[in-house]
Structure formats: C-alpha cells, structure tokens
Amino acid sequence: MLSWIEVDTNALAENLRSFRRIVSDARLAPVVKANAYGHGLIPAARAFAEAGADWLCVNAGFEAVTLRRADIKLPIYILGYVAPCEMGELAGLGGLRLVAYQEETVIAAAAAGRAAGQPLHLHLKLETGNNRQGVDIADAIALADLIKQHDGIALEGISSHYADIEDTTDHSYAEAQMQAFRTAHAALTEAGHRPAIRSFSNSAATLLWPETHFELVRMGISAYGMWPSKETLISAQRLGRDKPTLRPALTWKTLVAQVKEIPANSSVGYGRTWQAGRPTRLAVLPVGYYDGYDRGLSNVAHVLVNGHRAPVRGRICMNMTMVDVTDIPAVGTGTEAVLLGRQANESITAEQIAAWSGTINYEVTTRINEVLPRRLL
Ligand SMILES: Cc1ncc(COP(=O)(O)O)c(C=O)c1O
Numbered sequence: 001m002l003s004w005i006e007v008d009t010n011a012l013a014e015n016l017r018s019f020r021r022i023v024s025d026a027r028l029a030p031v032v033k034a035n036a037y038g039h040g041l042i043p044a045a046r047a048f049a050e051a052g053a054d055w056l057c058v059n060a061g062f063e064a065v066t067l068r069r070a071d072i073k074l075p076i077y078i079l080g081y082v083a084p085c086e087m088g089e090l091a092g093l094g095g096l097r098l099v100a101y102q103e104e105t106v107i108a109a110a111a112a113g114r115a116a117g118q119p120l121h122l123h124l125k126l127e128t129g130n131n132r133q134g135v136d137i138a139d140a141i142a143l144a145d146l147i148k149q150h151d152g153i154a155l156e157g158i159s160s161h162y163a164d165i166e167d168t169t170d171h172s173y174a175e176a177q178m179q180a181f182r183t184a185h186a187a188l189t190e191a192g193h194r195p196a197i198r199s200f201s202n203s204a205a206t207l208l209w210p211e212t213h214f215e216l217v218r219m220g221i222s223a224y225g226m227w228p229s230k231e232t233l234i235s236a237q238r239l240g241r242d243k244p245t246l247r248p249a250l251t252w253k254t255l256v257a258q259v260k261e262i263p264a265n266s267s268v269g270y271g272r273t274w275q276a277g278r279p280t281r282l283a284v285l286p287v288g289y290y291d292g293y294d295r296g297l298s299n300v301a302h303v304l305v306n307g308h309r310a311p312v313r314g315r316i317c318m319n320m321t322m323v324d325v326t327d328i329p330a331v332g333t334g335t336e337a338v339l340l341g342r343q344a345n346e347s348i349t350a351e352q353i354a355a356w357s358g359t360i361n362y363e364v365t366t367r368i369n370e371v372l373p374r375r376l377l
Helices: 009-022 033-037 041-050 061-069 084-093 103-116 137-149 172-190 203-208 230-238 350-357 361-366
Strands: 003-007 056-058 076-078 096-100 120-127 153-159 197-201 250-255 258-262 280-285 302-305 308-313 321-324 336-343 346-348 374-376
Touching: 009 041, 009 203, 033 041, 033 361, 041 056, 041 061, 056 061, 061 076, 061 084, 084 096, 084 103, 084 120, 096 103, 096 153, 103 120, 103 137, 103 153, 120 137, 120 172, 137 153, 137 172, 153 172, 172 197, 197 203, 203 230, 280 308, 280 336, 302 321, 302 346, 308 346, 350 361
Parallel strands: 003 374, 056 076, 076 096, 096 120, 120 153, 153 197
Antiparallel strands: 003 250, 250 336, 258 280, 280 321, 302 308, 302 336, 308 321, 336 346
16 A cells, blocks of 8 residues: 545534534535545545535536446536536436536437436526636526427526635625626526526635525535635634534545665755755655645655654655655654644644645645545544
8 A cells, every 4th residue: 555545524524514504595515526626536425415415516427427326316416518428328317417508518418308208407507707617698598598498408507606706805706796696597587587596605605605505505625624715714704604613534644665864965856956964864655746746845845754744855756755754753664654634743734735835725635646545434
C-alpha cells in the first residue's frame, strides 16, 4: 500500500444533518461529482443517503450509472453536459434529472424518455451571469415551450449557478444574479410554465442566504466539512448566520518507504532545489504528483510524522516525496505519515495545502487520484 484515504463517514453524515438544521423545507441534494470531491463516490453517496439526503447531484452520466449499479436509489440530478447518445441508457435508470439549455438536449431527452416509457425530468439552466452553462433568459420561454410540446420529458425545475459568491464579501453581483433568476421565474410563470423546483444555492448561498434555498439546495464542498472560503466564513459572521458545525472527513496517509542520512551541503531531488545546511535525516514517502500531491508543494509543504511537522525537501516527484525528519524521533521504514488531516495534536488542512500550492481547497481534495484506496471509518 503506497498511500490511502481514510474517510470518516460519520463526519459526512453529521455535516448533512447540520445542513438539515439550517435548511428547513428545501430538498438537500449533496453534490457527489468529482469522486465526491475526492472522498469516493459510492461511500460518500451512501453516507449522505443514510443521513437523509433527498437527492444526489453528479456532473456526468457515468456517475449516475455508477450510483445506480451500487443500488443507490435517490433521485439523481446531472449538473453537467449529457450527450444525446447517452440519453437512452440514462432514461432507463429511472429517477434522473438533466439540465436543459439547448434544443438538441430537449429533443434527444424526449426520444429517450418515450423509448424508456418513463419521462426524463428536465431543469432549465438559466444564464444569470456566470457565462458558463445556461440559456439566456430571453430564450428560456421558447425552450420551456419546446419541452411542453414533447412527450417523454417534463419541465420539473429551473436552476442557475453563482459566479462570484465565494471569492468576495461583496455580494452585489450574486444578488443581481438572484434578481435575474427571480425575474426569469416570473416570466416563465406568466408564460404558463410551472417548474416546481427552483435551485440556485451552492454551499456558500446555502450558508449565507436562507431566502435562496427555494425547493432544493446543491451543496458540495461544505457537505465534506469545508468552508467554501474564508470570505464565506466572514460573511456568515457578519450576517449573524447560524454556523453549522462542519467536520472535514478526509485524511490522506502513507508509510515511510526509506529513511536516510545525508551530509551537509548535499542536494535533494530533481533540479537540486534544496541543499542541506546540516547533516539531515530524510524520509522518502511513496507519494507524488501522480497521486495528486501537487508539484507546487515542493519545498513549501509539511507532512505529519509522529505528531510533528516534517518539511518537504526538494521537488515533489511523480511518485515520491522527500521530507526532513532530522528533528523527529523514532522514524523508520513503515512509520505512518499524514499528508492531509490530523495526527496527534497537529493537523494539515486542505486550506493550508491550497495556500501552499496557490489553489483552493476544492482542487486539493478532488485531485487526489481516484486509484488510491478509500478506507471508510
Ligand atoms: C452547478 C453546481 N452546483 C453546485 C455546486 C456545488 O458548489 P459548492 O461545492 O461550492 O457547494 C457546483 C460545484 O462546482 C456546481 O457546479
């Protein structure tokens, strides 16, 4: 075993229950795309389902197929692109929801729904300012009309996604998006459409704005026990919101593969980017950027060994990382090291790794290679 991920499924369940306390009526639809933000799609989905999730959100058709094969029966909302050629298989799974923002999807979904003998539920994705996936509000009514004209599909909901909510404490852009969403909903209603499920809230909006929970919330990062950003935390404090207890659920562990002494003035690793200023004891860890331990962590990150911080020395390699254990007693081959998570009284958070490598906590956990085993606690 080179390295592995321990997932505290109780923490996932507790996070979901914390959301239940702040989201009174809306459906809770935790987002389990990207291998459940690195936590393992099936175990995370099961933990959320057992803790009372109403729906699950994924990005792609193959994730929905995997969940159904694992006998997970909750409604599944596919947030990303579905190609027409996938529709037949997906319609046959039952209980799936797709986003719709173009004619091609509507026509293919209708044919697949008819063939399966059960309608596919569509959610119109409204472009409110992210300029990513979505249909302009001016065109939304025409698309809703098209859906109405076809058997095999039903317009169940509308949704949109924020562009600028986690990165700032100034929420004027997000508020304008929300206003555009409300206007679109009113226009659709006026035109005779009754999408029953409105969803706009990701984690940040769910935490900050109860008035935007509508009928369904799609929280990702915070279901895994992480705040979307420090700006979101500050905003929650400023707004006096009930802050749910969020507990990170993921620990990344490995075992020391070799311990070696090197003399002063030796260099470590590719490019010789670190020179020992004194005789140094190195531990070689069998983890590298292939596993998702970012090369940007070279010479800046720490890992935990025997409850102490061991600095990374030299460049992270594809499959190995060297850390300095000169001041840490009793380290040998087979000693456990923690790359992310807690060990004794020390901890290394996804936020800390993100700061070291110039990214966000989302990327740190989602990029942990799927091939690493996930062990459930
Ligand atoms: C469409 C959509 N909804 C919800 C989410 C969940 O966002 P968060 O992880 O910030 O809660 C995402 C995440 O990227 C998303 O793309």
